[in-house]
Amino acid sequence: SSELTQDPAVSVALGQTVRITCQGDSLRSYYANWYQQKPGQAPVLVIYGKNNRPSGIPDRFSGSSSGNTASLTITGAQAEDEADYYCNSRDSSGNHYVFGTGTKVTVL
Amino acid sequence: EVQLVESGGGLVKPGGSLRVSCAASGFTFSNAWMSWVRQAPGKGLEWVGRIKSKTDGGTTDYAAPVKGRFTISRDDSKNTLYLQMNSLKTEDTAVYYCTTTSSWYGYFDYWGQGTLVTVSS
Numbered sequence: 001s002s003e004l005t006q007d008p009a010v011s012v013a014l015g016q017t018v019r020i021t022c023q024g025d026s027l028r029s030y031y032a033n034w035y036q037q038k039p040g041q042a043p044v045l046v047i048y049g050k051n052n053r054p055s056g057i058p059d060r061f062s063g064s065s066s067g068n069t070a071s072l073t074i075t076g077a078q079a080e081d082e083a084d085y086y087c088n089s090r091d092s093s094g095n096h097y098v099f100g101t102g103t104k105v106t107v108l
Numbered sequence: 109e110v111q112l113v114e115s116g117g118g119l120v121k122p123g124g125s126l127r128v129s130c131a132a133s134g135f136t137f138s139n140a141w142m143s144w145v146r147q148a149p150g151k152g153l154e155w156v157g158r159i160k161s162k163t164d165g166g167t168t169d170y171a172a173p174v175k176g177r178f179t180i181s182r183d184d185s186k187n188t189l190y191l192q193m194n195s196l197k198t199e200d201t202a203v204y205y206c207t208t209t210s211s212w213y214g215y216f217d218y219w220g221q222g223t224l225v226t227v228s229s
Contacts, residue, residue: 033215035153042205042219043153049213086153090214095169097143097155097214 004032004087004100011106012077020072022087022100030089032070032100034063037084046085047072074105082107110134110218112206117223124196128223130189130206135218138162138184141209143216144191146202154202156180156191158209174200196227 004024012018022032031050035043045054047063060075070089074081087100116128130142141164144156157170159180168180179192189206203224207216 031213033213035216037153042221043216044219045215045217048210048215048217054217088153088155088215096171097158097209099145099153099155102152 004089004098006085006087006100006103008101009104009106011108012074013108014079015076017073017075018077018105020074020085020087020103020105022070022072023068024089024098024100025068026089026092026098027065027068027070029092030094032063032065032087032089034061034072035086035088036081037086038082043086077105077107079107081105110208112208112218112220114204114206114220114223117204117225119226119228120196121229122196122198122227124227125192125194126196126225127190127192128204128225130191130220132187132189132206135208137182137187141211142180142182142189143207143209144178144180144189145205145207145216145219146200147205147222148199148202151202156204159189160211164211193225196225198227201225201227 034047037043046061051063085103091098111133113131120126143158157180159168177195181190203222205222206220208218
């Protein structure tokens with residue numbers, strides 16, 4: 001299967017920790033990458049590869065992986081972290097790419 | 109500063125054609141793998157297709173829903189990426205984003221602001 005499945009929505013109290021998961025067969029072979037998208041804006045890459053943050057991404061964002069599941073953790077969530085989050089990886093063929101179904105994160 | 113600026117979106121009838129463009133600056137475009145990613149209104153992200161750099165063969169790959177109808181090309185002399193869309197369907201209605209693409213990890217690191225393509229009669 002080339003699908004990546006995410007929980008539709010999660011909520012987190014301000015300053016607390018939230019973990020967003022992404023499941024799919026391709027994750028056994030390829031790393032997941034993670035994007036944040038706020039309403040009306042283009043997505044922004046927040047984690048890539050094993051656990052790498054592009055320049056300018058706060059260190060409260062981190063990534064991990066085990067088996068067919070990848071996770072994005074926000075440690076000490078801030079109000080500005082409220083957004084949709086998507087994972088992506090290569091598909092099982094390696095020549096195509098697939099996105100997760102997306103998770104809406106609400107910061108309470 | 110990396111900039112990707114899409115243009116050419118608009119309203120087109122089912123069965124029609126449209127070409128959208130992406131003007132790139134701030135990086136060596138000819139060395140970059142590039143992709144198009146789309147997002148239907150209120151929906152998630154969907155990879156459309158990718159073109160490799162000419163030094164890596166310049167080959168293209170497409171998602172199943174658009175294969176045979178869409179064509180990605182590049183003009184490295186103009187630092188511009190193109191998406192030619194033929195036989196458009198209502199389900200192709202989306203914001204189309206131009207992105208740079210990691211050749212190794214398969215991530216999309218820089219994104220344009222997107223251009224809206226609406227397919228409707």
